[in-house]
């Protein structure tokens with residue numbers, strides 16, 4: 342459910358008319374709904390309210406400062422994967438003591454920044470990273486709180502590019518090395534083992550892979566306890582899917598209840614790292630039709646938004662609904678919605694039944710997660726503006742890039 346709904350045939354974001362916003366701010370444009378972000382965050386948080394927990398929103402899904410600020414005000418934690426994401430969280434008023442740092446390739450500079458900031462936990466993904474963090478923390482006179490991300494080797498049943506919990510994926514420590522590495526972490530002087538972590542993939546629409554992973558991780562936690570390694574928190578990662586095209590992922594209530602049942606009374610604080618479930622349906626991408634053209638059997642609707650703005654369709658073959666901002670009397674036709682980028686793979690949708698003519702505004706739904714954050718300047722296109730709708734007000738929260746910004750910092754040869 343989101344707040345982008347038709348009223349009298351016009352699409353509204355909360356109390357703002359989407360077509361009017363497109364005219365006011367220009368296209369291509371990302372629009373986010375504060376009320377939807379808040380509702381989704383609360384849905385997660387209240388689903389686990391009976392148990393000690395922390396929701397650490399996965400910043401990579403949407404790192405706009407206003408989005409992070411809305412969540413920080415709710416008391417959210419954050420899951421980051423880079424120094425850049427950490428500095429965004431801090432700039433948005435996030436609490437560093439509620440930050441977990443994931444990712445397979447943390448640099449020394451990123452470790453230093455996170456240690457000096459005082460984050461809650463490093464989710465470590467290899468033996469080499471563990472040794473390096475111990476060294477860096479020692480040099481800074483700190484003790485680093487750590488959790489080891491273990492790869493439980495379960496099939497998340499999602500797109501291969503966003504599946505992370507199989508042995509062949511680069512993520513996490515293999516289960517059969519986990520105990521040895523926990524023991525090593527426990528004996529290192531500048532590390533403090535506080536947690537266990539796993540994340541098996543994104544856009545999961547079934548409970549079973551989550552629960553299979555839980556079984557394996559809880560068995561590990563029990564074995565560690567038998568060795569005297571006491572785990573305080575269990576980070577179950579993110580990955581809960583959303584509805585793009587009729588998928589029926591479990592509601593956070595159902596997901597959380599199943600996880601709590603598996604936990605079976607163990608006194609572990611739970612950490613959740615949802616990204617998409619909070620942001621995807623809290624945002625849309627608005628684009629204007631430039632031209633239409635018919636090449637024999639094929640009709641193309643050429644819009645001003647492209648794969649550089651929203652890459653999910655091109656990269657994963659992802660399907661996101663495309664609807665007119667204002668319903669029209671035009672006849673619908675079957676068409677491909679394509680952008681101006683010089684790539685055959687530049688499309689937002691293929692074989693859609695759509696009523697669209699030059700000048701019309703189209704809305705790509707479910708674009709609040711992995712939309713703007715994956716955008717680029719390919720074809721030297723300025724990145725889109727972002728607007729946050731808050732009730733009957735709209736705030737420009739990131740300006741469209743100016744052409745001069747596209748070559749700033751570059752030099753001609755002397």
Ligand SMILES: Cc1ncc(COP(=O)(O)O)c(C=O)c1O
Pocket residue numbers: 399402420443444505540542543544578579580581614615616617618
């Ligand atoms: C470590 C980690 N945590 C959380 C997430 C967020 O995933 P999602 O947006 O599917 O909830 C990801 C991305 O898949 C991730 O890699």
Ligand SMILES: N[C@@H](CCCC[NH3+])C(=O)O
Pocket residue numbers: 401503543544653657710711715
């Ligand atoms: N970028 C992916 C999700 C990646 C999740 C990050 N580990 C998507 O749009 O579906």
